[in-house]
Amino acid sequence: MKQLLFQSFCVSALILMGAAPAVAASIPDFTGVWGRNAFELEPVSSQYKPMGNLIHEPNSTTGDYERPAGDYNNPILKPAARDIVRKRSDAAMKGDIIADPSNQCAPYQPPFVFGMQLGVEMFQKPDEITFVYNQDHQVRHVRLDAAHPEHVTPSWMGDSIAHYEGDTLVIDTIGVKPGRIDVMDRFGTPFSDGLHVVERYRLIGADEAKQAQDSFEKLSGRVGGPPGAMPIDPKYPKGLLLRLTIEDPMYLKAPLEAQVTYRRAAGPLSEQVCAENAYEYYHGKATEIPTAAKPDF
Numbered sequence: 001m002k003q004l005l006f007q008s009f010c011v012s013a014l015i016l017m018g019a020a021p022a023v024a025a026s027i028p029d030f031t032g033v034w035g036r037n038a039f040e041l042e043p044v045s046s047q048y049k050p051m052g053n054l055i056h057e058p059n060s061t062t063g064d065y066e067r068p069a070g071d072y073n074n075p076i077l078k079p080a081a082r083d084i085v086r087k088r089s090d091a092a093m094k095g096d097i098i099a100d101p102s103n104q105c106a107p108y109q110p111p112f113v114f115g116m117q118l119g120v121e122m123f124q125k126p127d128e129i130t131f132v133y134n135q136d137h138q139v140r141h142v143r144l145d146a147a148h149p150e151h152v153t154p155s156w157m158g159d160s161i162a163h164y165e166g167d168t169l170v171i172d173t174i175g176v177k178p179g180r181i182d183v184m185d186r187f188g189t190p191f192s193d194g195l196h197v198v199e200r201y202r203l204i205g206a207d208e209a210k211q212a213q214d215s216f217e218k219l220s221g222r223v224g225g226p227p228g229a230m231p232i233d234p235k236y237p238k239g240l241l242l243r244l245t246i247e248d249p250m251y252l253k254a255p256l257e258a259q260v261t262y263r264r265a266a267g268p269l270s271e272q273v274c275a276e277n278a279y280e281y282y283h284g285k286a287t288e289i290p291t292a293a294k295p296d297f
Contacts, residue, residue, distance in 0.1 A: 006257075006262055008064055008180045011076065011206065012179045013216055015270060018206070018285070020212045021128055026167075027124075027164055027166075028149050028164070028167050028168070028169065028201075028202065028203055028254040029124075030122045030169070030219065030240065031122070031124075032121065032123060032203060032264055032265075033119060033120070033121045033232075033241045033264070033265040033268060033269055034119065034120050034121070034262035034263065034264060034265060035118060035119045035120075035134075035158070035228075035230030035232060035262060035263060035264075035265035036118055036213060036230060036260065036261065036262050036263070037118065037213070037217060037222050037223050037224055037228040037229055037230055038065070038121075038213070038216050038217045038220045038221060038222060039065050039068075039113060039115055039116060039186060039220060039221075040063075040115045040186065040220050040221060041064075041111075041115045041185070041244065041258035041259070041260060042212065042258060042259045042260060042261060043258065044243070044257050044258060044259050045257045046236070047203055047256070048074075048075065048076040048242055048253075048254055048256055049074070049076075049257045049258075050072070050115075050185070051070045051071060051074055051085070051189055052069070052071045052219075053065070053067075053068055053069060053071070053073070053094065053220070054069040054070070054071050054089060054093070055068070055069045055093070057221065057295065059212065061218075061219075062217075062218055062219065062220070063219065063220050063221050065220060065221035065223055067091035067092055067095075068092060068186040068187050068188065069088075069089040069187070070085045070088065070089050070185070070187025070188060071089075071187075072085040072086040072089055074279060075253070076252055076253050076254060076256055077189070077251065077252070077253070078250070078252065078253055079250050080190075080250070080251060081189060081190055081251035081252070082191075084188060084190050084267060085188055085189055086189060088187065089187070089188075092191065092287045096234055098188055099180070099181040099185065100112070100179060100183055100188065101116075101183075101272040102116050102125040102135070102136070102186070104181050105274035105275055106156075106181060106182075107138065107156040107157060107177075108133070108135075108138045108160065108198075109156055109157055109176050109177075110135070110140075110153075110157070110158065110160075110173050110176060110197045111184050111185070111197050111246050112182070112183060113133065113138060113140070113161075114184060114186060114199075114244060115185050115186060115244065115260075115262050116186060117133040117134065117135055117138065117221060118134060118135070118229055118230045119134035119135075119265055119269055120132070120133050120134070120262070121131065121229050121269055122201075123140050124146065125144070125147070127143065127144050127146075128140040128141060128143055128167070128268065129141075129144060129171070130142070130146055130208055132260050132269065133269075134230070134269045134270060134272060134278075135272055135274075135294070136143075136273075136274035137271075137272070137273070137274070139210060140156075140160065140192065141160075141267075143160065143161050143162065143173055143274070144161075144162050144163065145162075145163055147161060148161060148172075148174060148175075150177045152174055152175035152252075153175065154172065154175050154176065154177035155175060155177055156176075156179075156182075156191060157173075157176070158173045158174060158175040158176035158177070158195075158197075159174055160172070160173040167202050167203065168200050168238060169199075169200070169201040169202070170199070170200050171195075171199040171200075171201075172196075172198055172199040172226075173198075173199075174179070174194070174195070174196055174197075175193075176191065176195050176197075178190070178191055178192060178193060178274060180194075182247070184248075189251070190251055191248050191250075191251060192248055192249075193250060194246040194247075194248055194249050194250055194252035195246075195247070196246075196248070197244065197245070197246050197247075198244070198245040199243070199244055200242070200243040200256070201240060201241070201242050202238070202240075202241055203238045203240060203241075204236055204238070204239045204241045204261075205235060205237070205238065205239065206239050206264075206288060208239060208262065209239020209240070209241070209261050209262070209263045210239070211234075212239075212241075212259075212261040213261050213263065215282045216261070230265055231265065231266040232263045232264065232265060232266060233263070233264045233265065233266045235265035236263065238266035239262060239263045239264075239265065240261075240262040240263075241259060241260075241261055241262075242257065242258060242259075242260040242262070242283060243259050244256075244258045244260070245257055246258070259288070
């Protein structure tokens with residue numbers, strides 16, 4: 001009997017030892033720097049699309065990425081959001097710049113970060129995923145295999161938790177704190193404290209990624225011209241696809257489905273220093289700062 005129990009124990013141990021590498025191998029490896037050369041979110045649905053640009057390059061249907069003016073007639077916008085985007089678009093048409101996290105050197109909260117950042121590097125640990133973005137030292141920390149607290153304290157980046165579903169990394173974010181300059185995108189789409197963002201990352205073939213990037217650059221514009229702001233490694237066999245679901249009952253009529261397609265960058269992330277300030281230096285114009293008519297004390 002003891003011999004049978006010992007043999008059974010050994011067999012079970014061998015099975016468990018053999019299963020462990022299989023579980024580890026199922027976790028996708030997102031190591032390396034991933035890049036793109038277009039701002040904004042790529043459309044994936046024919047019914048509701050991300051915000052588009054009303055300003056185009058001369059004699060072209062390609063958006064002018066240097067002058068974002070949102071299409072306030074986008075059917076996904078509720079009236080309150082449409083009015084806000086319209087005001088920002090009217091200002092952009094006149095050449096004015098409205099404050100956002102990028103031009104004010106503030107934290108890039110989700111989902112703004114996905115449409116603005118051109119490069120990202122992911123660091124996968126057993127209990128956390130860390131995202132490092134190329135612009136302005138932006139960093140996100142995502143807890144792995146955790147749960148949202150019962151009462152989330154709103155913050156710039158919100159509360160993000162993640163888990164793996166086969167070859168896909170799934171991230172769920174709530175609790176993003178709205179602020180004076182915080183928006184969903186470069187067009188100024190507002191968000192409320194009911195914002196809910198789900199990210200799904202998975203590896204795809206390089207050809208599929210290149211086709212998606214080339215197609216979207218014709219729509220949105222190529223940042224950095226032919227060389228690109230983020231040089232791409234044409235020999236790397238994989239791309240990275242981020243699928244997004246964005247919900248905000250206050251401002252959106254329905255969940256917005258969108259995506260971001262990355263390819264392997266040809267080099268490391270470059271250091272870009274940005275200090276918070278109220279002066280929009282490259283337009284020679286001071287940004288309006290809220291002032292109080294009377295003291296708070």
